[in-house]
Amino acid sequence: MQRIGVFVCHCGTNIAATVDVKTVAETLGHEPGVVISQDYQYMCSESGQNLVKNAIKEHNLTGVVVCSCSPRMHENTFRKAAAAAGLNPYLVEIANIREQCSWIHKDIATATEKAVILGKAAVAKVHLNAPLTAGESPVAKRALVIGGGIAGIQTALDIAEAGFDVDIVEKNPTIGGKMAQIDKTFPTLDCAACILTPKMVEASQNEHITIHSFSEVTDVKGFVGNFTVTIKKKARYVDETKCTGCGLCTEKCPMKKVPNEFNMGLDNRSAIYIPFAQAVPKVATIDPNYCMMMKTGKCGACSKVCSVGAIDYKQQDKFIEQKYGAIVVATGFNPINLDKYDEFAYNQCPDVVTSLELERLMNAAGPNGGTLLRPSDKTHPHKIVFVQCVGSRCDDSKGKPYCSKICCMYTAKHAMLIREKYPDTEVYVFYIDVRTPGKNFDEFYRRAVEQYNVHYIKGMVGKVTPRSDGKIDVQASDLLANEQLHIDADMVVLAAAIEPDKTARPLATMLTTQMDTNDFFTEAHPKLRPVESATAGIFLSGACQGPKDIPETVAQASAAAAKAIGLLVKNSITCNPCVAHSDELMCNGCSSCEKVCPYGAITYIDKEFRMPDRTTALRRVASVNPAVCQGCGACTVACPSGAMDLNGFSNSQIMAEVDAICK
Amino acid sequence: MQEAMINKAKQLLADGTVNRVIGWKRGEFAYDITPAVFESAEELDSEFVYDDFTSANVSKYLVKECKKEGRILAFLKPCDTYSFNQLIKEHRVVRENVYIVGIPGGPKLDAEKIKAKGITGILGVKNENYTLKIDTVYGEETMPFYEAILDKCASCKSKKHVVYDELIGEDGDVLDSNRFDMVEKLENMSAQERYDFWREQLSKCIRCNACRNVCPACTCEKCVFDNPNSGVENKAPADSFEENMFHIIRAFHVAGRCTDCGECSRVCPQNIPLHLLNRKFIKDINSLYGEYQAGEDTTSRAPLNDYNKDDCEASIVHERGVE
Numbered sequence A: 001m002q003r004i005g006v007f008v009c010h011c012g013t014n015i016a017a018t019v020d021v022k023t024v025a026e027t028l029g030h031e032p033g034v035v036i037s038q039d040y041q042y043m044c045s046e047s048g049q050n051l052v053k054n055a056i057k058e059h060n061l062t063g064v065v066v067c068s069c070s071p072r073m074h075e076n077t078f079r080k081a082a083a084a085a086g087l088n089p090y091l092v093e094i095a096n097i098r099e100q101c102s103w104i105h106k107d108i109a110t111a112t113e114k115a116v117i118l119g120k121a122a123v124a125k126v127h128l129n130a131p132l133t134a135g136e137s138p139v140a141k142r143a144l145v146i147g148g149g150i151a152g153i154q155t156a157l158d159i160a161e162a163g164f165d166v167d168i169v170e171k172n173p174t175i176g177g178k179m180a181q182i183d184k185t186f187p188t189l190d191c192a193a194c195i196l197t198p199k200m201v202e203a204s205q206n207e208h209i210t211i212h213s214f215s216e217v218t219d220v221k222g223f224v225g226n227f228t229v230t231i232k233k234k235a236r237y238v239d240e241t242k243c244t245g246c247g248l249c250t251e252k253c254p255m256k257k258v259p260n261e262f263n264m265g266l267d268n269r270s271a272i273y274i275p276f277a278q279a280v281p282k283v284a285t286i287d288p289n290y291c292m293m294m295k296t297g298k299c300g301a302c303s304k305v306c307s308v309g310a311i312d313y314k315q316q317d318k319f320i321e322q323k324y325g326a327i328v329v330a331t332g333f334n335p336i337n338l339d340k341y342d343e344f345a346y347n348q349c350p351d352v353v354t355s356l357e358l359e360r361l362m363n364a365a366g367p368n369g370g371t372l373l374r375p376s377d378k379t380h381p382h383k384i385v386f387v388q389c390v391g392s393r394c395d396d397s398k399g400k401p402y403c404s405k406i407c408c409m410y411t412a413k414h415a416m417l418i419r420e421k422y423p424d425t426e427v428y429v430f431y432i433d434v435r436t437p438g439k440n441f442d443e444f445y446r447r448a449v450e451q452y453n454v455h456y457i458k459g460m461v462g463k464v465t466p467r468s469d470g471k472i473d474v475q476a477s478d479l480l481a482n483e484q485l486h487i488d489a490d491m492v493v494l495a496a497a498i499e500p501d502k503t504a505r506p507l508a509t510m511l512t513t514q515m516d517t518n519d520f521f522t523e524a525h526p527k528l529r530p531v532e533s534a535t536a537g538i539f540l541s542g543a544c545q546g547p548k549d550i551p552e553t554v555a556q557a558s559a560a561a562a563k564a565i566g567l568l569v570k571n572s573i574t575c576n577p578c579v580a581h582s583d584e585l586m587c588n589g590c591s592s593c594e595k596v597c598p599y600g601a602i603t604y605i606d607k608e609f610r611m612p613d614r615t616t617a618l619r620r621v622a623s624v625n626p627a628v629c630q631g632c633g634a635c636t637v638a639c640p641s642g643a644m645d646l647n648g649f650s651n652s653q654i655m656a657e658v659d660a661i662c663k
Numbered sequence B: 001m002q003e004a005m006i007n008k009a010k011q012l013l014a015d016g017t018v019n020r021v022i023g024w025k026r027g028e029f030a031y032d033i034t035p036a037v038f039e040s041a042e043e044l045d046s047e048f049v050y051d052d053f054t055s056a057n058v059s060k061y062l063v064k065e066c067k068k069e070g071r072i073l074a075f076l077k078p079c080d081t082y083s084f085n086q087l088i089k090e091h092r093v094v095r096e097n098v099y100i101v102g103i104p105g106g107p108k109l110d111a112e113k114i115k116a117k118g119i120t121g122i123l124g125v126k127n128e129n130y131t132l133k134i135d136t137v138y139g140e141e142t143m144p145f146y147e148a149i150l151d152k153c154a155s156c157k158s159k160k161h162v163v164y165d166e167l168i169g170e171d172g173d174v175l176d177s178n179r180f181d182m183v184e185k186l187e188n189m190s191a192q193e194r195y196d197f198w199r200e201q202l203s204k205c206i207r208c209n210a211c212r213n214v215c216p217a218c219t220c221e222k223c224v225f226d227n228p229n230s231g232v233e234n235k236a237p238a239d240s241f242e243e244n245m246f247h248i249i250r251a252f253h254v255a256g257r258c259t260d261c262g263e264c265s266r267v268c269p270q271n272i273p274l275h276l277l278n279r280k281f282i283k284d285i286n287s288l289y290g291e292y293q294a295g296e297d298t299t300s301r302a303p304l305n306d307y308n309k310d311d312c313e314a315s316i317v318h319e320r321g322v323e
Helices: A021-028 A046-059 A071-084 A098-102 A108-126 A150-161 A177-181 A192-205 A248-252 A292-296 A301-305 A355-362 A407-421 A441-450 A504-511 A550-568 A592-596 A634-638 A651-662 B002-014 B041-047 B061-065 B078-089 B111-116 B181-187 B191-202 B210-214 B240-254 B263-267 B275-289 B314-320
Strands: A004-009 A034-040 A063-068 A092-096 A136-138 A142-146 A165-169 A209-212 A215-221 A227-233 A318-324 A326-329 A333-335 A352-354 A383-390 A426-431 A455-458 A461-466 A472-478 A483-489 A491-496 A498-500 A523-525 A529-533 A538-540 A572-574 A580-582 A602-610 A616-624 A644-646 B020-026 B033-038 B072-076 B098-102 B122-128 B131-136 B139-144
Touching (some): A046 A063, A142 A318, A150 A165, A227 A326, A326 A504, A326 A550, A352 A355, A355 A407, A355 A491, A383 A407, A472 A491, B020 B061, B191 B240
Parallel strands (some): A004 A034, A352 A491, B072 B098
Antiparallel strands (some): A215 A227, A227 A318, A523 A529, A580 A644, B131 B139
């Protein structure tokens, strides 16, 4: 006979304000098998746990039901308490009467009734619980970092520093990401390339780091400690191992009219190209959409001038498979597309640019060699208008509901740099709010206003109209002075909102991690686990998790590295004993379970069986590798014969719960 | 046809290609043509039958037969080959142990439809220019051939053999059938009308298990309805809930695996149109996950145990059920 203890938690007023906990404890006390039913203010506290432990010993309990918060919160706490009192931890069941009951109901009678029902279901389930023992599985001592921007580079460097091998997968021909395109950094105004490129070189030279540039993750299998990842190395038509990065091919290439992505399309590059001087790896890549040889079969100039014979027009995509213990996602961000913003004339006037384009226009390696010139007529702009929050903090469907966070600071930086270098230029900034929390940030912004005399005007730009004389009419409102303004600007700079990279969503599907409605990866806990995803072994680094500036990105990158290292140092991790198993006498060997298993945990064996008619027969049956199974339960649903069952969540346990609820 | 088949079987037995033949022989009445295994030329000569009443699908028998010593010859009609292929896909049969001779399919006759015309004491039939001449103990009767064919043949989906070692006669094509017409009609009913329709049908069930026993997709080592641990073992249809759920559960079990061979409705002694449940699943799968014919091949991923990024959202499936 079962001897079950029920423990109902008040959670302060979290539960007790909406659920009559005394009634719940009293009612559940009459359930079959229940020998003790108590309530307590904080069951998770030390004294609350002692209550459970003492009851287990005193009443010789065979099962425990805790009616409290979500099992995600404290299941482990109570399992440990049970184990300490000598009860198998898997004989503890949690009835979630907080998140699924008290927090969502207002009426005490309804909430109490529901709490009782949830409690009864847990009691019905615990009747059928069996003691389980957790196994262990080894950890592959290698990490994968997806994305080679500053976040990915920093994470990789930190993991390598701890002595673990780490691979960076970058979809572009070079690592460096957005930071490589930025001119100066706030709030110190040091050159982005000067602080980034040493890190890029360090990453390429580190013996523990392998960089897969121009590559993509195409498949992820496995689970924490044991991921198997397929990486597609896209054909760059240049042998990476031979190319010395001399750049002769890029000079001789006759096709020089390809928009240069690195300079935001503001100038052109050749069909065979190295994105920028400090690219890592410094290897040329052929763009097959423009290469004459690839398109028409006539040319071959690069192949002729290449002294090491690195050019290979017939190169194919290559797939490599590698095992990893931990995966860090660092897929970064992009400015949003401004096609929908006709009012700012972005698509009509070349002198209306985004902030990232302005970075390139001001950069010494940019299209104008560092002199700020209007893209249209290459003249010096004398009046520049900055528009903040283009697509950020939007409540319509065109933009993003969130604050992109970095725009206020980089705009102050741009305004300051322009006023410093070209004092004859007037700079206007239209803002909704100026948001500058951060060390030395507000001081920086005030310097732009007070020392550099940048005109900050609270108000939004309503319309930008290019005029025939080359000027741009900016119509805006000054909310503080309560007047309409018309500014005849030479250039307009739009602080476009930032959004997660488009590759993030398919990647999230592959990794079975969660994203929010804006496609930012969701952290396991917004406050307490900010760099871990809800999927074990997957960590988040940089702007893929939310808008971030460089200091924050680097800090989070190192935090993600620390979490990954914490996993990689372990030789093995405790497995979840709630794994599937197959009843071989019922198994048909039909392969349904194998097909749905996302972890590849199921294999088939031919096994000899004694049949009812005393013959022996060789039968194909499913066999689950408990070290690989993650207990998702997909196989138990797919199995047509009901042979698959899940420890801790068996079909009969689930049915008992349903019966208890429906009774 | 029967003679060609007997000759083929004798030849394959004689040259040692096979050591047994699964075919059909006559039961108590002329229209009771029942699957049977033959081991010698003599048995074939005296008992092997293949006529217009020979509609039974022998694929399911091969699950057990293919595990015996030696190779067995099976004559499969086009619809039967889909069932056999699906069994290969599910690893329920050993392909090498079966020698398949594809034979042309129906339409086959439904003795019930002949009896419904008041014709009894059937001794044999002859199809003369699509007029059925029925020899009975009371003399000869006639009726139009197409009024006597099985429902499953009237909505035949394919004349193509999807698996075989050799063919007798020509192979046919996949047909444009009207097999979802009735399902559509049911879908357009109100929930109450639909419920009433199914209650009327399912209340006739005597739970004889014939539908399950004949179904080539029902090959579980231990059927849930025979398993004492399942809690639903061998229950009589004591109430309407039991009557309904048995068939709905069975349809769920074969969803995505049912090739629509129609045997369930053919063998039902109460004439319940069970195939409509299966066809509803097939139709839904087609519309939600793209056209899929179970048994068409042995390698493709079945939509219900495959996931891809184009799959419809669960909410869409859910919304369809809302009236």
